[in-house]
Amino acid sequence: MTTFSLVNMHIALLTGGPGSEREVSLRSGANVANGLRGAGAVVAEIDVRGGDFDLPPETEFAFLMIHGTFGEDGQLQAELERRGTPYSGEDVRGSEVAFDKILSKRAFDAAGIPTPRWEVIHAGETPKMSAPLVIKAPKQGSSVGVYLCRKPEDVAPALAKVIEFDEEILVEQLINGLELTVGVLGDLALPIIMIKGSYDYERKYPWSEAAKKARQSNPQQEEALHFCPAPITAEQTRLVQKMSLDAHRALGLKTYSRVDLLLDAAGRAWVLEANTIPGMTESSLLPEAALVAGITLPDLVTRIVELSLAARPA
Numbered sequence: 001m002t003t004f005s006l007v008n009m010h011i012a013l014l015t016g017g018p019g020s021e022r023e024v025s026l027r028s029g030a031n032v033a034n035g036l037r038g039a040g041a042v043v044a045e046i047d048v049r050g051g052d053f054d055l056p057p058e059t060e061f062a063f064l065m066i067h068g069t070f071g072e073d074g075q076l077q078a079e080l081e082r083r084g085t086p087y088s089g090e091d092v093r094g095s096e097v098a099f100d101k102i103l104s105k106r107a108f109d110a111a112g113i114p115t116p117r118w119e120v121i122h123a124g125e126t127p128k129m130s131a132p133l134v135i136k137a138p139k140q141g142s143s144v145g146v147y148l149c150r151k152p153e154d155v156a157p158a159l160a161k162v163i164e165f166d167e168e169i170l171v172e173q174l175i176n177g178l179e180l181t182v183g184v185l186g187d188l189a190l191p192i193i194m195i196k197g198s199y200d201y202e203r204k205y206p207w208s209e210a211a212k213k214a215r216q217s218n219p220q221q222e223e224a225l226h227f228c229p230a231p232i233t234a235e236q237t238r239l240v241q242k243m244s245l246d247a248h249r250a251l252g253l254k255t256y257s258r259v260d261l262l263l264d265a266a267g268r269a270w271v272l273e274a275n276t277i278p279g280m281t282e283s284s285l286l287p288e289a290a291l292v293a294g295i296t297l298p299d300l301v302t303r304i305v306e307l308s309l310a311a312r313p314a
Contacts, residue, residue, distance in 0.1 A: 004306040007040030011305075012059040012085075014076070016047040019069030020144050028279060028280040029065040031287070035280075036063065046245045051079050061305060062087040064277055065206035068140060071097040072277045075153035088308045090276045094252045099277045101138040101170050104251060108271055111250035113243065116262075117173040117273050123163045137165035148174060172272075177264035180230055182244035183278070184257050185300075186307045189241035190289040194230035226285065228292050232263065240269050247271045254311040256304050258286050 010210055013036065015029025016022055029045060036043045048066060052088075055062065062085050070076050074096040080087045090098065097103045106114040116134075135158040137145030145165040147158035162169050175195045183190035230237070244259040251274055258278035262270045278286045290300045 003161075004302060005040065006302050006305060009041045010041050010056070010058045010060045011036055011041045011307075012055045012062045013043050013045045013065060014048045014053070014062055015045060015065045016049065017066035017069065017071045019067070019071065020140065021067035021069075021071075024069045024279060024281065025065060027072065028067065028284065031284075031297070032063065032065050032280050033299055035301040038284045038298035046303050048076070053073070055083070055085060059085060061085075061309075062079065062300070063305065064088050065280060067277055067279065070146075072275070073139065077096060077174075082109040086309060086312065086314065088304050089255050090253050091259075091312060094254070095276055098251045098257065098274045099139060101136055102168065103271055104273055107169070107250050107252075108247060111246065113247050113250055113271050116175050116270065117161045119171050121169050123167045123169070125169075126159075127155065127171040129171055129173065134172040134174050135159060135162050136170040136172060137271055138163050138168055138170045140165055150174065175262050175264055175270055177262040177270070178232070179291075180232075180240055180263055180269075181285050182241060182259045182261065183289045184244055184248045184259060184274075185254065185290075185295075185303055186252075187245070189244050190286075190295075191228050191286050191292045192232070192237060192240055193212075193226050193228040193289055194232070195224060195226045199223035211282070215299055226288075228289055232293075234264060236267060236269075243269050243271060247274055255307040256286075 003118050013029055013033050015025050033043050033045055044163060046053055058211060062080055064076060064087055072095055074092040075085060077092045077095050096208050097107055102120055105115060105118050119129055120125060124170040127133060131149050131152045133149045133155065135149055147161060147164055149155045163308050179195040181193050240261060247259050248257050257274045260272040261273045280287055287297055287300060
């Protein structure tokens with residue numbers, strides 16, 4: 001147990017953001033605020049909409065809880081470094097690499113970490129790889145801009161949708177297998193969570209406006225289930241946790257992340273991506289895995305602050 005303490009530390013909690021994940025960021029921020037206050041910190045909650053936000057003069061540390069654009073992509077980190085304000089999570093470069101799924105793929109390949117076969121195309125081009133595929137906007141999160149193409153006829157509609165987010169498109173081999181996610185805290189891999197069923201935005205965040213609309217249009221929609229610890233073998237658990245730590249390090253990450261993987265029918269694990277500011281809502285997976293490991297929300301946010309200060313000492 002760490003002796004590091006947040007008692008009476010003045011923390012600016014940056015939440016909201018200008019991107020497509022704003023609703024989730026606000027909800028994550030509210031939950032993290034409870035955790036920080038539970039750990040004894042003095043918290044100022046700040047709704048950030050761009051680079052011109054103000055920090056209270058007494059701020060000692062900024063806790064970043066903005067998912068996606070201007071949160072995970074390195075822009076906010078660069079602004080805080082310009083101001084000389086210590087902050088949570090990864091530095092500018094680590095944030096940029098993990099946020100960009102194409103840069104992440106290159107880093108995984110360079111480190112020899114198994115990841116599904118992939119290619120990059122641009123608007124107006126068609127993939128060389130054949131279905132089944134996953135079409136992804138490379139700089140979005142929370143399953144935004146991700147389209148599963150199980151049949152050749154699914155590809156064109158997916159491409160038409162994904163170019164709304166970016167001119168550059170990641171095309172990835174679709175691997176059938178168990179969906180797994182692993183929280184990483186420094187050198188610790190948390191218990192593995194297994195997801196069963198489609199875990200799209202609406203199922204990740206059942207309280208969201210999108211989820212409410214989906215339930216109204218389809219009341220019979222099945223819910224996604226998740227299990228922690230994942231019901232896999234001890235050998236598979238060791239493999240997946242080690243691969244998650246390896247992926248975290250391959251991206252140059254030092255503080256915390258949540259790594260998403262697949263485990264195929266042959267028992268092979270494949271890394272998809274890492275999220276450097278994963279969801280921290282009451283229904284999010286990182287706090288759930290931490291709690292299974294005996295780490296309460298106040299303990300979790302304390303550990304994140306401690307790891308962040310150690311990664312970038314003043």
